[in-house]
Amino acid sequence: MYIGLLSYSLAAIFFLVLLGVLLTDRRQDKPSRKYLLLATSISILWAGMAAFQSGKIELLFIYQTLEVLRNLFWQQFLLLVLGRSICAEDQSPIIYRAKILLYIISALMVVLIIDRHLLQFIPVLAHYIDPLLVGYLVQAVAVLVLLEQMLRNTRKDMVWAVKFFCLGLGGIYAYDFYLYSEAMLFQHVDNMLWQSRGLINALMVPVIGVAISRHPEWSSGIFLSRRVVFHTTTLLGGGIYLLVIGFGGYYVRNFGGGWGVIAQTLFMFGAIIILALILFSETLRAKLRVLINKHFFHYKYDYRDEWLRFIYVLSSFDETIPLPTRSIQAIAQIIESPGGMLWMKRDNNIYLPVARWHMAAVYDSENADTDFIKFMEEHDWVINLDEFEWNPGVYRSRGFFSLPDWLRSMQNAWLVMPLILQDKMLGFVVLTHAKNRRHNFNWEDTDLLKIACRQAASYLAQHEAAQALSEVRRFDDFNRLSTYMVHDLKNMIAQLSLIVSNAAKHKNNPLFVDDVVSTVENSVTKMNRLLSNLKDDVRGSEDKEDIDICCLIRREVDNRKRAGNTPNIELICVDEKIISTANHDRLASVISHIIQNAQDATPVSGNITIKLHKHINHAIIEIEDTGCGMDESFISTRLFRPFETTKGKSGMGIGVFEAREFLQRLGGDIEVESEMGKGTLFRLHLPLSRVK
Structure with missing residues (x-):
């Protein structure tokens, strides 16, 4: 009796907390939220009555009625959500008929609960099977079917929001299905299974809460603290670990013979030491935080808006702001950084600063074979200079030990991000500190910056390829100009050769002399023009x-x-x-x-x-x-x-x-x-x- 009291009391408390979170939101005019509130409220009353009536036969009918209503309101909530997901006229009659059918089943069950004597009119049925157990089983199956349909018909971009809801509510009703299937088989409800049912509900309520916080139509403005979830998860994991170790110690003691007590002591002591090492491991704690933040909480970015803004800045045409500078701006605005600098790889295998935005100039270079460059290229790693100072072990464990001199001397430098294109580092971006985001930089910022840098790298590579193609075309024009110039030179040489060949014969003829002067003058004018076009492009032999x-x-x-x-x-x-x-x-x-x-x-x-x-x-x-x-x-x-x-x-x-x-x-x-x-x-x- 006491186990059932504790079990269902916990379930009632968890549902009550969930209801409190839902009531804090003012957006309660949506039908789906109304049914969600009703289903949660009935679940509180049902769990509370289950705890209160443990051992009291006279209150059993109230508990059973509340269970029917609890099942009914969860079904109606799921039908409403499913109807909005399908949005097809030919499916509306099916959903409407399903609602009516579930109402009829619930009404019949309530009638049987209130007056059990109605079963005397069907003595054969009453002798072999309990209609209430069948009803509860049908209701559990109905919820599971509706959950499957809801998950199947949910848009792909919203699956992440409803999958935990299906897991939480599905876990509750999967247990109900097992409970009542076993009861129909043995003609009675197993007491231990029934008492454990409250704990199952209590465990599934937080999972439902996570799903509600993710869904835009169900969520409220209050969320569980990441720190609370982290410590709760740590304690829960530690408790499960100790429980498993306790069973292991019991096994060692009973089957260890004469050394059983000693073996159990050593086993328990070693297990506790291992648990302490795990709990105090910063690496494991950091990984657990990332796991919780990724899978149990809202993303802090509206990725659609961020991406549209990023692409707009990157692709906008402004002659006063070249693409390298726009690339810095587009990346920096994501984390509200006030400035940055872009370094690009050149043909001589050296990275040089090619653009800067609100940042002091740097006259330096970085060889491609340094550890700094290799680390970013191999690991696609966003280097946080603050993290490098207070937690260098994260970097040293990956073979990176020191920053370049020019980077250490830069004032207010914060992040260094590689521009990766086809697994090669095209360049990297250095950003300055963002005061509002300095202590709130996490995995989500890193992931978004990596994707943004890859997109910027593709733009910059395309830009450089277009410039190289333009240079080739202009060299073609230059070669074409050279061809014209050679043609002009040949004409001038032909004219001057004609003068030389006729000089001996006509050198005393004044008209010939005048013609020579005119020809030479014309040739000089043409050569000056050619020299002006070439602009002193003198090319001697390559002898050194x-x-x-x-x-x-x-x-x-x-x-x-x-x-x-x-x-x-x-x-x-x-x-x-x-x-x-x-x-x-x-x-x-x-x-x-x-x-x-x-x-x-x-x-x-x-x-x-x-x-x-x-x-x-x-x-x-x-x-x-x-x-x-x-x-x-x-x-x-x-x-x-x-x-x-x-x-x-x-x-x-x-x-x-x-x-x-x-x-x-x-x-x-x-x-x-x-x-x-x-x-x-x-x-x-x-x-x-x-x-x-």
Whole structure:
């Protein structure tokens, strides 16, 4: 009797808590919620009466009537939900007839409960079978069938919300089906099964509550605390563990012979130590939290809105905001980060910063073979710098031990996210701290950021492929232009050859002399035009030699001065004897072009300073001017691309592109620092010669 009292009392308390949560919501005008409230209320009365009438035959009819009503209201709730899920006119009569049939069955059962003497009119039926048991069994089967139909007809995007409801209510009525099937077989209800029924209901109510919290039409504004669920789950798991260990200890003691007591003591002590280790394991606790948050609580994002906003920012066309910058903005807005920086992989297997948004500039690079890059590429891991500081074990267990120097020196850096495309890391994004989200960053943020970064990677890859294709097409145009130029040169050569062949015969003829002057003048005009189009695209032979860099620069400076170009140029050779191996004409052309660019950008009153020095195994040539400067967007997106220029039609935009290509083939590179209105610094890196 006491077991039944405790069992059904717990069920009543759990249903009462569920009702309290439902009543906190003001949206009680929906029919489905009304039936849900009625079914929950009747379940409270039924469980309470079951606990109160334990052993009291005189109250049995009230308990039985409440059970019929409990079953009826759950059936009506399920029929209402099922009808709204199907939304088909040809199914409406079937649902209506099902409602009427279930009402009739319930009414007949109530009549039999009130007046059992009606069975005397059917003595054979009363002798072999109890009609009430049949009724309860039919009601349980009806609920199970309706649950199956509801799950089958629920939209795929809502299955996650109703599956726990089907599990919870289905568990209650599956037990009822077993209880009454066994009762019909043995002609009486098993007392232990009946007493355990209340505990089964109590265990299933939280599962129903999870489903109600997920469904938009059933849920209320109050949810169980994640911490409460976590600790409850931990205690429940610990209790089940200890229960199993208790049975194991009993088995060891009874079958251990003379060592039974000792074996039981060692077994129990070891089991408790293992339980303590599990409970204090941060890794297991973290995994349990993620499991609970993923499967028992609302997602904190409206994924449809987040994705639409992300795609809108990423795909919008704005000439003032290039795609790399928009990619940073689209990713950052997800977690309300105020700024970020995008790094992309280049042909020389180095990651470079290509765009930034509300973040200080960084002049550095990261090799693709570092542990930092390999860790993100192999694990597709969002690095949380805060987590790396207070819980480095998470990263060290995966072989990642230290951050790059440039990342440690960045102020307010928070997250580093890889841009993965086809299992290769196209680049990565660094985001700054979001004050409102800093202490609320969890698995859901990580999952969403990973998907967003993959989508951004596909956009960026497509963007770079389109740019590469555009460059190829423009090179085709350039080659076509070269063909036209060769044709013009052939015509000029033919004209000049004709003059040479006729000079000996007509050199004293004034008309011939006038014609020669006119032809030469026309040829000079054409050649000047061709040279203007080529824009000093001098290409010498690729034969390499050891070059004294200081002498080469001094010669080019003198040539620029003799040409009358202004402003003033100052040369400082910190190290006089610096030797590098390169093609003399090509290197001279590169240096001359950079100096000319500096002169073109600098007013007459400005200054150009050229400084040469050694750094480890490289010669460093710094060409700094006080000219108009360039903005960061132009430097990062256009300066090193062919056919991009700030000189309008007077330049073809090949010089700086060719300069970097030439230096990189030598094993060097070129860096640019500039500020609008203050000037520009070109830093050329040349590998030193290996000759002694």
